[in-house]
Amino acid sequence: MKITFIGGGNMAVALIGGLRKQGFSAAAIQVVEPFQESRDRLAETFGVRCAAAVDAAALNCEILILAVKPQQLREAVAPIRGKLTDQLVVSIAAGLRMADISRWLGNYRKVVRTMPNTPALIGAGITGLCADPSVDLEGRTAAERILKAVGSTVWIDDETKMDAVTAVSGSGPAYVFYFLEAMEAAALNLGFAPGSARQLAVETFLGAARLAEQSSESISTLRERVTSKGGTTEAALLSFGANDIAGAIEQGILAAEARGRELGDMLGKD
Ligand SMILES: NC(=O)C1=CN([C@@H]2O[C@H](COP(=O)(O)OP(=O)(O)OC[C@H]3O[C@@H](n4cnc5c(N)ncnc54)[C@H](OP(=O)(O)O)[C@@H]3O)[C@@H](O)[C@H]2O)C=CC1
């Protein structure tokens, strides 16, 4: 299966890195990326063919992954409008709706909208996928195969829910890093050396996440098991509660979801 990425930025790097680690051949992957430094880095790191603009070789693929910023996508697909034969177009762009992408492609409907996340780089991504009704089982399977190679996948029937997927798991790694940064900073302030501060924060997160993954108990039960009456955890959780950290997280996720819809509304008008 030959894959061409349009856009060779952060997310393309995460997906290509994950695909290469899973044994996808470098010869089967191409990238169209206007920025010379990014092309050089991609070619050097992954051994993939890079082009500055869409050419015949780039179109010689089964899957085209649109990996540019939402604001760049309409312009990025202009060179392929009317040139697609039977390629499956997989968008990873936040907010943009399949109907708008299809229109920009000259009413080409073989489009799957997806929302991966950066842990794809280490095969630990989670991707929501939503297909245009005209995409057949073979197309759905092909899209799923690519994204399953870099983590787990979940099909979303209702496209309007894709902004919520974006807000929870697409942006989610940044929330986790934000929390880890805060834990690391607190550990540094408590006198740990940088290496230990990072290790204490990251391994706590990993262990707790693995426990949540493997346990059949609710996450709140797992939290309660850490929280001894009158103990240290309770002191921290009371402080979190007084600052409504849970409310702030929910508000943040709602803001991300609203921004996805706003991008779709704003950019889809053109
Ligand atoms: N980062 C993430 O965690 C996730 C991102 N996404 C989505 O992935 C998409 C890409 O995000 P991200 O990788 O972070 O963004 P980046 O800005 O890192 O990558 C986009 C790349 O596309 C290049 N580009 C711009 N115009 C064109 C063009 N006409 N043809 C080809 N390439 C072009 C950009 O070059 P230049 O910099 O020179 O403009 C840049 O290198 C977005 O739509 C985002 O919503 C989805 C899930 C997670």
Ligand SMILES: O=C(O)[C@@H]1CCC=N1
């Ligand atoms: O911040 C963004 O818009 C993109 C989409 C999800 C993660 N990064």
